Amino acid sequence: MKVVIDMGRTIGVGVVSLGWMGRLHTRAYKALAEKFPEIPADIRLVSCCDLVEENRKLAVERLGFYTAVEDYRDLICNPDVDVVSICAPNFLHRDISLAAAEAGKPFWIEKPMGINAEQSREIAEAAEARGLVTSVGFNYRHTPAIEFARQLISDGRLGVVTNVRVWLLADYASDPHGPLTWRYDPERAGAGVVLDLMGHGEDLVQYLLKRRFTEVSAASETFIRQRPKPLKGGIGHAGWIVSDELGLVENEDYCAVLARIENGVMCTLESSRVSVGPRAEYIVEIYGTDGSIRWNFEDLNHLQVCLGRNNGALQGYINCMAGPEFPEFARFQPGAGTSMGFDDMKVVEAAKFVQGVLDGQQYGPSVADGWASAEINDAIVASCGDRTWHDVMPVSGRTTFDK
Numbered sequence: 369m370k371v372v373i374d375m376g377r378t379i380g381v382g383v384v385s386l387g388w389m390g391r392l393h394t395r396a397y398k399a400l401a402e403k404f405p406e407i408p409a410d411i412r413l414v415s416c417c418d419l420v421e422e423n424r425k426l427a428v429e430r431l432g433f434y435t436a437v438e439d440y441r442d443l444i445c446n447p448d449v450d451v452v453s454i455c456a457p458n459f460l461h462r463d464i465s466l467a468a469a470e471a472g473k474p475f476w477i478e479k480p481m482g483i484n485a486e487q488s489r490e491i492a493e494a495a496e497a498r499g500l501v502t503s504v505g506f507n508y509r510h511t512p513a514i515e516f517a518r519q520l521i522s523d524g525r526l527g528v529v530t531n532v533r534v535w536l537l538a539d540y541a542s543d544p545h546g547p548l549t550w551r552y553d554p555e556r557a558g559a560g561v562v563l564d565l566m567g568h569g570e571d572l573v574q575y576l577l578k579r580r581f582t583e584v585s586a587a588s589e590t591f592i593r594q595r596p597k598p599l600k601g602g603i604g605h606a607g608w609i610v611s612d613e614l615g616l617v618e619n620e621d622y623c624a625v626l627a628r629i630e631n632g633v634m635c636t637l638e639s640s641r642v643s644v645g646p647r648a649e650y651i652v653e654i655y656g657t658d659g660s661i662r663w664n665f666e667d668l669n670h671l672q673v674c675l676g677r678n679n680g681a682l683q684g685y686i687n688c689m690a691g692p693e694f695p696e697f698a699r700f701q702p703g704a705g706t707s708m709g710f711d712d713m714k715v716v717e718a719a720k721f722v723q724g725v726l727d728g729q730q731y732g733p734s735v736a737d738g739w740a741s742a743e744i745n746d747a748i749v750a751s752c753g754d755r756t757w758h759d760v761m762p763v764s765g766r767t768t769f770d771k
C-alpha cells in the first residue's frame with residue numbers, strides 16, 4: 369500500500385536532534401524555496417526535538433521552529449508534522465523511525481541507519497510495509513561531479529569497469545585528547561569508522577556502478593584506545609568540553625577491505641578517522657578497460673577523467689571543473705569556478721525527499737539502500753572478527769542505486 373500524502377501546499381517538518389546534521393537538514397529545508405522553486409509546496413518548520421535546552425531554544429528563538437520538545441514521540445504525534453528528519457545519534461534511529469513509520473510519516477534519516485544490519489532491516493521493512501517515501505543521508509551521491517561521472521560510466525565511456533579504489537581518510541579523531549563522544553561507544557554508534565565513513569564510500573560505489581557488493585574480507589584496528597570523558601556535549605566533532613577522566617574507545621579507528629562487486633568488479637576500501645594530513649580525503653577511483661575517473665571530496669568541484677588509451681603524448685587525465693553543464697550545478701552557482709559546497713548536496717537531498725513525498729515516488733537514497741550498506745558493514749565487521757571472507761546478504765524493497 370503506497371501512502372500518498374495530501375498536504376495541500378504546505379509540508380510541516382519535524383527535525384529530531386539539532387546537532388551537526390539536524391542544523392544542516394534545517395538549512396537544507398529552508399533553501400528549497402530559492403534553489404528548487406518548482407517544488408509546489410511551502411516548507412513549515414513545525415517542531416524540533418533535542419534533549420539539550422539550549423538547542424530547543426535556538427530552534428524556536430532563532431531558527432524559526434514553531435515548537436521544540438524533549439521527547440521525539442511528541443514531535444511525531446504532532447498532527448502538523450507531515451515529515452520527519454532523523455538526525456539523532458545512531459542508537460536512536462531504530463526507535464524514532466519505527467515510530468514515524470507507525471504514524472505513517474515519511475522520514476529522511478541520517479546514515480548509518482541504526483547500529484547494525486538487523487536494525488536497518490527493521491527500519492526498511494517498516495517503511496516499506498507502509499509504502500513510505502524515505503531518504504537516507506548518502507549526500508555524496510548528489511554532487512554534480514559524481515552525477516556527471518555516473519553518466520560517463522553508464523554511457524560506457526570507461527569501457528568495461530574492472531576495479532574500484534576508495535579511501536576515506538579523516539582527522540577528526542586524530543587528537544588523543546579529543547572527547548570520548550557517542551561515536552566511540554558500540555552501544556550508541558555501533559562500529560566505528562566503518563559505520564561513520566566507510567558506508568558513504570560503499571554507497572557511492574554502488575550508485576556509480578549500479579551494482580551491489582557481494583563479498584568482503586577485512587581487517588581493522590583501534591589506535592587510540594582511551595580518550596577523555598566529556599563534561600559537556602558539542603556539535604559534531606567540535607565544541608565538546610572534556611574532563612581529566614579517561615574512558616575506553618571500543619570501536620575501530622581504521623579498517624581496510626578487499627571486496628567483490630557484481631559482474632566481476634574488484635574493489636579496495638580503506639578508512640581511518642585518525643589520519644594526520646588528510647582532513648576529509650574521500651576519494652573514489654573507477655577504472656575501466658577504456659578509461660577511468662577520480663573524485664576527491666576535498667576538491668569536490670573537480671572530476672579527473674581519462675578517456676581512451678591512444679592519446680599519444682597527451683594520454684592522461686583531464687581535470688574537469690564542475691560548471692553549469694554538470695547536473696544541478698546551475699541551481700547553486702551561475703558559472704564554473706565559483707564552488708559548490710557540502711551544504712548544497714544536502715539541499716539536493718532535501719529536494720529529492722520533498723518532491724518524492726509530494727509525488728509518492730522514491731527519488732533519493734532509499735531505506736533499502738541504507739539497509740544494503742548496513743549488510744556490507746555487518747559483513748566487514750564479521751570478517752574483521754574471524755579473518756575470513758563473508759558474503760554480503762541481499763536486501764529487498766525499493767532502491768534507487770541502480771535507477
Ligand SMILES: NC(=O)c1ccc[n+]([C@@H]2O[C@H](COP(=O)([O-])OP(=O)(O)OC[C@H]3O[C@@H](n4cnc5c(N)ncnc54)[C@H](O)[C@@H]3O)[C@@H](O)[C@H]2O)c1
Nearest residue numbers: 385386387388389418419455456458478479480505603604
Ligand atoms: N551524512 C553525513 O555526511 C553525516 C555527517 C555527520 C553525521 N551524520 C550522522 O548524523 C547523525 C547525527 O550526527 P551529528 O554529527 O549531527 O551528531 P551531534 O553529536 O552533532 O548531535 C547529536 C544531537 O542529538 C541530540 N540527542 C541526543 N540524545 C537525544 C534524544 N534522546 N532525543 C533527541 N535528541 C537527542 C544531542 O543533544 C545532539 O544535539 C548520526 O547518525 C551521524 O552518523 C551524517
